[in-house]
Amino acid sequence: MRITQEIESGTPHGLQLLRDASREGLTLCFPGVGSAFARKNNPTCLIIAKGGRTILVDAGTSIPGTLETRGISITDFDYYHVTHSHADHIGGLEELLLYSHYVLKKKPQMILTETYRDLLWDRSLRGGCEHAVGGTLGFDDLAEFVVPDQVATEPRELYEVEVEGIRLTIFRTVHIPTGEDNTRSAFWSTGLLIDGRVLFTADTRFDQALFEQLPMDRVDTIFHDCQLYEPGVVHPAYSELKTLDADLRSKTHLTHYGDTFGEFDPAADGFAGFAQPWAVYQ
Numbered sequence: 323m324r325i326t327q328e329i330e331s332g333t334p335h336g337l338q339l340l341r342d343a344s345r346e347g348l349t350l351c352f353p354g355v356g357s358a359f360a361r362k363n364n365p366t367c368l369i370i371a372k373g374g375r376t377i378l379v380d381a382g383t384s385i386p387g388t389l390e391t392r393g394i395s396i397t398d399f400d401y402y403h404v405t406h407s408h409a410d411h412i413g414g415l416e417e418l419l420l421y422s423h424y425v426l427k428k429k430p431q432m433i434l435t436e437t438y439r440d441l442l443w444d445r446s447l448r449g450g451c452e453h454a455v456g457g458t459l460g461f462d463d464l465a466e467f468v469v470p471d472q473v474a475t476e477p478r479e480l481y482e483v484e485v486e487g488i489r490l491t492i493f494r495t496v497h498i499p500t501g502e503d504n505t506r507s508a509f510w511s512t513g514l515l516i517d518g519r520v521l522f523t524a525d526t527r528f529d530q531a532l533f534e535q536l537p538m539d540r541v542d543t544i545f546h547d548c549q550l551y552e553p554g555v556v557h558p559a560y561s562e563l564k565t566l567d568a569d570l571r572s573k574t575h576l577t578h579y580g581d582t583f584g585e586f587d588p589a590a591d592g593f594a595g596f597a598q599p600w601a602v603y604q
């Protein structure tokens with residue numbers, strides 16, 4: 323994929339621009355490319371568009387306000403997907419659910435596996451969303467669900483779903499490993515393979531096995547989280563990603579990066595570069 327344009331701040335109908343562009347084919351845009359602790363960029367968040375339909379992947383606390391800078395409401399998307407429960411990925415969801423319920427009287431369509439749907443509600447969203455005047459609400463009072471099919475358990479859990487001609491393969495990542503090695507995680511975290519062509523890791527530790535266990539033959543673009551200080555613990559350090567082979571590196575745009583990005587030259591190190599906020603990738 324390459325950058326075809328940028329959606330500038332103050333653009334009144336940014337999502338319509340993406341919908342129109344996506345009639346040409348798969349289109350991606352990152353309202354945020356930053357880490358959980360970044361100030362120069364918003365937390366990493368991805369818009370997938372194809373054939374005029376849109377999916378928002380993750381919505382950290384500042385994302386509703388970030389979207390507004392391009393004339394987009396958090397409630398405007400056709401579908402939502404969530405990779406894991408850190409606040410830089412889910413902090414904006416309460417606004418999505420409560421504004422949709424009380425103001426718009428509609429239910430967002432959320433693409434969530436059964437396991438994660440229950441975790442997301444019980445451990446996170448329920449605290450702020452459950453109580454209503456005169457009773458309580460369940461997750462299914464506030465959202466509708468598209469439930470992917472589980473297609474593999476070993477060596478890595480995989481789930482698949484197709485919505486509006488967009489094929490998503492959801493794979494478990496090892497963002498917070500249970501032990502010292504990368505083989506298990508009690509923490510639910512996932513990444514996405516989009517149309518078999520674009521790999522988005524969301525948040526993961528450095529995980530070389532990922533590239534051996536996923537069907538990589540058609541992947542031409544990778545968006546990989548990256549930590550700019552050492553050592554990498556729950557994200558890959560830049561130095562670890564530099565050990566990927568040259569072919570993988572050349573396809574890799576770095577996401578989820580901290581504010582010291584000006585001290586790095588990813589192109590000189592064989593990467594495609596830092597992912598750019600509000601750039602339109604097609």
Ligand SMILES: [Zn+2]
Nearest residue numbers: 358408410525
């Ligand atoms: Zn994160």
Ligand SMILES: [Zn+2]
Nearest residue numbers: 406408497525
């Ligand atoms: Zn995280």
